[in-house]
Amino acid sequence: QIEAGTLTAAAYEPELVLVRQGNFRMGDTVGDGDSDELPVRQVTIADDFSISKYEIAYTDYAYFAESTGRNIPDSAGYDVATLPAINISWQDATSYASWLSELSGKTYRLPSEAEWEYAARAGAETNYPWGNDLEMDKANCRTCKSDNSRGGPQASGSFEPNPDELHDVYGNVWEWVQDCAHDGYLGAPRDGSAWETDTSCSRVLRGGAWDSDEFQLRSSYRNWRPAGDRTPTIGFRLI
Numbered sequence: 001q002i003e004a005g006t007l008t009a010a011a012y013e014p015e016l017v018l019v020r021q022g023n024f025r026m027g028d029t030v031g032d033g034d035s036d037e038l039p040v041r042q043v044t045i046a047d048d049f050s051i052s053k054y055e056i057a058y059t060d061y062a063y064f065a066e067s068t069g070r071n072i073p074d075s076a077g078y079d080v081a082t083l084p085a086i087n088i089s090w091q092d093a094t095s096y097a098s099w100l101s102e103l104s105g106k107t108y109r110l111p112s113e114a115e116w117e118y119a120a121r122a123g124a125e126t127n128y129p130w131g132n133d134l135e136m137d138k139a140n141c142r143t144c145k146s147d148n149s150r151g152g153p154q155a156s157g158s159f160e161p162n163p164d165e166l167h168d169v170y171g172n173v174w175e176w177v178q179d180c181a182h183d184g185y186l187g188a189p190r191d192g193s194a195w196e197t198d199t200s201c202s203r204v205l206r207g208g209a210w211d212s213d214e215f216q217l218r219s220s221y222r223n224w225r226p227a228g229d230r231t232p233t234i235g236f237r238l239i
Contacts, residue, residue, distance in 0.1 A: 014052035052237040054156040055084035076232040082155035084235040090203040090227035093236040112194035113179040122163035129162040134214040139171035173235035174205040181224035209233035
C-alpha cells in the first residue's frame with residue numbers, strides 16, 4: 001500500500017538536468033554495431049531540454065497508479081523502495097507523463113530516440129561515455145560487475161553518472177523513448193524529433209538493463225518491443 005499524501009507536483013516531479021542544444025553524429029560511430037544503427041547521420045538538437053537525472057522511481061509511479069485507479073506494477077519480488085519503476089509499458093510511461101504534466105502545469109514527455117542518445121553520449125563518439133571497451137563496475141548489467149552474483153535492478157544512482165550528470169542511462173532498466181521502431185535510419189529525422197509512423201507501432205527501448213551484456217549498453221544500441229509489453233527490465237525517464 002502506498003502512503004496517501006498531498007497530491008502536489010513538488011512531491012513527484014523528477015530531479016532534472018539541463019542538456020544544451022548542439023549537433024552530434026547518431027548511430028554506430030565506432031563500427032561495432034548492428035545494421036539498424038546505420039547509416040550514421042548528423043542530427044541537430046535545436047533547443048536546450050531538461051531530462052530526469054534518474055529513471056522514474058517505482059514509488060512515484062506506484063502513487064500515480066494508485067491515485068488514478070491503475071494496477072500497481074508487479075514488483076517482481078524486489079524491494080522497490082529505492083528502485084526505478086519496472087514492468088512499465090510504453091502506454092504506462094506516456095500516461096504517467098500526461099498525469100505529471102497536468103499536475104505540474106509543465107510539459108513532461110518521453111524523449112525522442114535522438115534526444116536520448118544525445119544526452120547519453122554527452123559529447124562522446126565512443127561506445128560508452130568512458131570509452132570503447134567495457135569497464136567493470138561502471139553500470140548495472142549482466143557482464144558489467146566484477147562480482148556477478150548480484151542480479152536485478154539496483155538502487156537509482158548506485159553508479160557514477162555520465163558527463164551530462166545522468167545516472168543509470170547505461171544499464172539498470174531499459175528506457176522507453178517516443179519513436180516507432182525502424183530497421184535502420186534511412187529517412188530518419190535530422191532535427192532530433194521523434195520518428196513516428198503509426199499509433200500501433202512497436203516502440204524503441206534504449207540503454208540496456210540489468211540482464212543485458214555490454215554490447216547492448218553501447219550508446220548506439222537499439223531495442224524495441226510492442227508498446228504494451230511489461231517486463232522487470234523496462235522503465236523510463238522523462239524530458
